[in-house]
Amino acid sequence: MKKVIIIGASGHAKVIADIIIRSGDELVGFLDDNTELPEKIIGYPYLGKISDYVKFRGCLFIIGIGNNRVRERLAGEMDVQWYTAIHPSAQIAMDTSIGEGTAVMANAVVNTSARVGKHCIINTGAVIEHDNCLADYVHVSPNAALCGTVSVGRLTHIGAGAVVKNNTSVCENVIVGAGGAVVADITESGTYVGVPVRKLIKNK
Ligand SMILES: CC(C)(COP(=O)(O)OP(=O)(O)OC[C@H]1O[C@@H](n2cnc3c(N)ncnc32)[C@H](O)[C@@H]1OP(=O)(O)O)[C@@H](O)C(=O)NCCC(=O)NCCS
DSSP: OOEEEEEOOSHHHHHHHHHHHHTTOEEEEEEOSOTTSOSEETTEEEEEOGGGGGGOTTOEEEEOOOOHHHHHHHHHHOOSOBOOEEOTTOEEOSSOEEOTTOEEOTTOEEOTTOEEOTTOEEOTTOEEOTTOEEOTTOEEOTTOEEOTTOEEOTTOEEOTTOEEOTTOEEOSSEEEOTTOEEOSOBOSOEEEETTTTEEOOOOO
16 A cells, blocks of 8 residues: 655645545545635645655655646656556556556546556546547546547647647647647647637637
8 A cells, every 4th residue: 555645735735635545555645735724624634735745755646736737847856656546447458558656547548558647637437548648747638538549749738628629739838728629730829719629719
């Protein structure tokens, strides 16, 4: 049984807590910089600020924070062993790789020969089809579907229910809005929405 501490204590962190417990590992508690949190979060202790992680030798850590850039920063700052959380209902096919610190939520699918980077989030019911290649700090939101042989760059966020057509690349630092359909390569960072997606230009 692994002893695990979650960095962050928000809704996303609570979902990771559930995965840890269902996996038969021990949830030691939560570290978060909001010092006004209650003593217990869903029945598990609030242990202190993130910088207190140094007090917990022998524990594994996972960053339960949805913001991709915050996960990137913390992963760079913390010299610890990372926990990879995979919900027991997730389907992880043969010949896949999932990087350290990544969370794969309930009913997600990572299909054959897919590669998922470090500190990614494969959220509830997301589909990562065969031969996908996801860089580090990517978030694929609930029910999004990445068809076969899609590649996704670092820090990119695919919104809830979005679809990325097979054999398509999405570069780094992109946000695909909820419900968007990516049907051609995205080669420039930015926010893209709609069916098919177009770059969101804000005038205000
Ligand atoms: C795309 C997104 C990032 C834009 O957020 P934002 O920068 O705050 O943009 P705004 O809400 O100001 O919207 C700007 C415009 O884009 C439109 N828009 C926003 N999101 C859209 C979407 N997903 N699809 C289509 N149009 C969208 C708005 O209607 C608005 O249009 P208008 O200027 O004609 O009124 C956000 O709406 C979104 O979809 N985020 C993904 C959420 C998600 O999947 N979360 C999962 C967490 S687990």
